[in-house]
Amino acid sequence: MEKVLEVKDLVVRYETDDGIVHAINGLSFSIDKERTLGLVGETGAGKTTAALSILNLVPDPPGVIAGGSIILDGKDVLSMGEKELERMRGNDVAMIFQDPMTALNPVIPVGQQIAESLEIHEGLSREEAMEKAKQMLEQVGISASRAYDYPHQLSGGMKQRVVIAIALACQPSLLIADEPTTALDVTIQAQVLSLMKGLIDNSHMSMLLITHDLGVVAEVCDDVAVMYAGRIVEIGSADDIFNHTLHPYTEGLFDSLPNLKARGEDLIPIKGLMPDPMHLPQGCSFHPRCPYATEACKTREPELKKAEGSHYVACIRYNESSFCLRRDKDAR
Amino acid sequence: MIPTLLVTSLLIFWAMDLAGGDPVNQILPENATYEQREILREQMGFNDPFMVRYFRYIGGILSGDMGKSYISGLDVFGTFMGRLHMTLLLGGSALIFACLISVPLGIYTALHQNTWKDTLATVLALFGVSMPNFWLGLMLILLFSLKLGWLPSGGTGGIQYLVLPAVTVGLSLAALLTRTTRSAMLDVIRQDYMTTAKAKGASYRRVIYNHGLRNAMIPIVTAVGMQFSYVMTGSALAETVFGWPGIGRLVVDSINKRDTPMVTGSIILCCVLMAIINLAVDIVYAFCDPRIKAQYSGRS
Numbered sequence: 001m002e003k004v005l006e007v008k009d010l011v012v013r014y015e016t017d018d019g020i021v022h023a024i025n026g027l028s029f030s031i032d033k034e035r036t037l038g039l040v041g042e043t044g045a046g047k048t049t050a051a052l053s054i055l056n057l058v059p060d061p062p063g064v065i066a067g068g069s070i071i072l073d074g075k076d077v078l079s080m081g082e083k084e085l086e087r088m089r090g091n092d093v094a095m096i097f098q099d100p101m102t103a104l105n106p107v108i109p110v111g112q113q114i115a116e117s118l119e120i121h122e123g124l125s126r127e128e129a130m131e132k133a134k135q136m137l138e139q140v141g142i143s144a145s146r147a148y149d150y151p152h153q154l155s156g157g158m159k160q161r162v163v164i165a166i167a168l169a170c171q172p173s174l175l176i177a178d179e180p181t182t183a184l185d186v187t188i189q190a191q192v193l194s195l196m197k198g199l200i201d202n203s204h205m206s207m208l209l210i211t212h213d214l215g216v217v218a219e220v221c222d223d224v225a226v227m228y229a230g231r232i233v234e235i236g237s238a239d240d241i242f243n244h245t246l247h248p249y250t251e252g253l254f255d256s257l258p259n260l261k262a263r264g265e266d267l268i269p270i271k272g273l274m275p276d277p278m279h280l281p282q283g284c285s286f287h288p289r290c291p292y293a294t295e296a297c298k299t300r301e302p303e304l305k306k307a308e309g310s311h312y313v314a315c316i317r318y319n320e321s322s323f324c325l326r327r328d329k330d331a332r
Numbered sequence: 333m334i335p336t337l338l339v340t341s342l343l344i345f346w347a348m349d350l351a352g353g354d355p356v357n358q359i360l361p362e363n364a365t366y367e368q369r370e371i372l373r374e375q376m377g378f379n380d381p382f383m384v385r386y387f388r389y390i391g392g393i394l395s396g397d398m399g400k401s402y403i404s405g406l407d408v409f410g411t412f413m414g415r416l417h418m419t420l421l422l423g424g425s426a427l428i429f430a431c432l433i434s435v436p437l438g439i440y441t442a443l444h445q446n447t448w449k450d451t452l453a454t455v456l457a458l459f460g461v462s463m464p465n466f467w468l469g470l471m472l473i474l475l476f477s478l479k480l481g482w483l484p485s486g487g488t489g490g491i492q493y494l495v496l497p498a499v500t501v502g503l504s505l506a507a508l509l510t511r512t513t514r515s516a517m518l519d520v521i522r523q524d525y526m527t528t529a530k531a532k533g534a535s536y537r538r539v540i541y542n543h544g545l546r547n548a549m550i551p552i553v554t555a556v557g558m559q560f561s562y563v564m565t566g567s568a569l570a571e572t573v574f575g576w577p578g579i580g581r582l583v584v585d586s587i588n589k590r591d592t593p594m595v596t597g598s599i600i601l602c603c604v605l606m607a608i609i610n611l612a613v614d615i616v617y618a619f620c621d622p623r624i625k626a627q628y629s630g631r632s
Binding site (some may be wrong): 057082086087088089091094099102104116117120121153275 | 428502523524525528529531533534538543546547620622623
């Protein structure tokens with residue numbers, strides 16, 4: 001299948017006064033045309049940094065993209081010039097940000113903020129762009145008459161719809177949504193998600209959905225990548241990840257969710273905390289928290305290996321023929 | 333505003349009273365007799381108690397009479413207004429000059445934060461803030477009037493007379509405004525909506541000027557407003573150095589001559605002026621930030 005985006009061995013560091021933060025350490029994944037990939041991980045796993053890297057918008061300084069490649073429609077984003085980047089941003093790849101409260105400019109009417117990308121990329125005049133911006137507002141379920149309102153006059157959910165309208169205005173081939181529903185309350189979350197899903201299916205876009213909410217992933221995503229400490233630990237179709245879990249960390253994520261089939265049972269949290277990205281442990285970065293860890297895990301870094309079809313996993317113990325996660329044992 | 337003016341007038345009236353010196357000495361010729369002086373004192377009410385004199389003065393102001401100068405015999409309000417446009421001209425051009433330098437420089441230093449360019453600008457700004465106005469004025473006169481002979485050293489006339497005083501006053505303002513613009517921009521640059529704008533594909537210039545500067549305007553306008561009232565009422569030094577017939581010099585001259593009505597009246601009028609400028613700044617806020625406008629119009 002045709003690939004819209006291919007990220008290979010991406011390395012991103014933040015060089016701060018206190019030390020070097022290893023945010024992304026050899027990240028590789030790809031998104032096929034008209035597919036939605038969910039990027040899942042805890043806070044601090046490097047999800048947002050990965051998203052910003054795709055637009056080459058990692059704040060510099062202190063951020064440094066130290067290696068790897070990000071191929072978008074056959075071109076490497078990391079070697080694009082400033083002009084090329086400006087043409088790409090918003091036009092080929094658009095981004096929806098985490099917090100709609102701060103993502104909109106408080107002193108510019110929302111219609112104008114949508115119109116701006118149309119003016120930039122489609123060369124429309126101010127009036128034409130505004131007309132189209134109003135259509136976009138209608139598409140995300142906001143009355144066109146509110147185009148002249150300022151962000152502070154809209155509710156949180158409406159603001160996020162405006163952010164979506166901005167992102168979709170120029171019909172990008174890839175949409176990056178960075179926890180688009182985290183800042184919204186639960187009832188609005190469902191609305192916004194189904195709105196996004198509908199718009200994406202209609203316009204044949206691909207999407208990278210960043211989230212820490214596995215429920216959202218199950219609802220929206222075709223493929224899932226699980227990220228830990230700046231690396232992919234497991235990637236595959238949603239079915240692979242949810243029903244044929246291979247990595248201990250993924251299992252830990254599922255165990256910490258309430259299960260309808262086992263009501264009243266205690267949740268099993270993943271013990272410990274995400275390692276400090278300034279001092280990542282040697283070997284597999286998950287080993288200090290992993291119930292299956294062996295001596296080898298402390299020294300050897302696992303590579304992402306093919307398990308079956310499009311299902312890949314990065315775990316040393318997966319190679320042992322007798323190795324089996326507790327989840328699978330229970331299922332048997 | 334009214335209480336402020338009342339307190340100010342009382343303070344300044346009291347200060348002039350404490351300052352001592354007898355205006356009678358200034359009004360009458362040197363060889364006037366003791367009796368003549370005493371009669372004049374009685375006539376002008378100088379022998380009345382302090383509070384009586386103060387309330388008589390306030391009463392006058394309330395009925396629209398700010399009194400007459402002891403020295404020239406001219407109406408205080410008229411004299412002040414006659415000088416106002418000169419100070420407005422000087423203050424306005426100094427401020428425009430300051431803005432022209434400091435806003436671009438502030439943005440530039442914010443964008444190059446913690447580089448040698450930023451440090452250099454910071455050092456220059458510190459230098460600008462610390463440099464006394466009158467000294468800078470004298471140095472500029474030395475260089476441009478005496479050495480190079482390009483510009484007149486003082487007085488009024490065409491635009492060439494305005495350049496040196498405006499630059500003198502403007503440079504010290506520019507130093508402070510640069511720092512304000514820099515910190516306002518630094519605040520704004522880190523905001524999420526700047527990333528949104530970049531992610532839309534907006535060019536660097538567009539991001540900085542359309543999205544950044546508009547949000548950074550509030551602290552900048554505040555600083556400009558404060559500076560403007562400062563220039564309007566506090567440029568006495570520069571006006572003295574350059575012989576500029578503005579309000580600052582009027583007040584200084586009047587203090588030296590113990591011209592109480594002139595001093596008190598001028599300072600009260602300066603307070604009114606400050607209040608008007610502050611009001612204007614508040615109105616400009618509403619144009620900068622729609623959230624403030626919404627507060628004023630009573631809906632959110």
